[in-house]
Amino acid sequence: MTNINQLSDLELYRLKALEQYHFDDLMPEESKRSVINFSLEDLKSFFMMDLEEFKLELINQEPDHPVSWIKDQLKEIQNLLD
DSSP, X not given: OOXXXXXXXXHHHHHHHHXXXXXOSSSOHHHHHHHHTOOHHHHHHHXXXXXXXXXXXXXXXXXXXXXXXXXXXXXXXXXXXX
């Protein structure tokens, strides 16, 4: 598994954006895709979250996910950016 502590801030914010992409049924598809493509500063402003707290959430979720979960999420983000 990709070590969560080795992810860049941009990757972590994009993981948060992907989470929203999957769970926000009210946001239009194109808007969800554009959020994933935000710059780091825009993502920080959009989510206004504690990055360390989000890392802890991801680390706590690790036992519930297959070994390749983070890698799969990062691949999905890349596919949405393409």
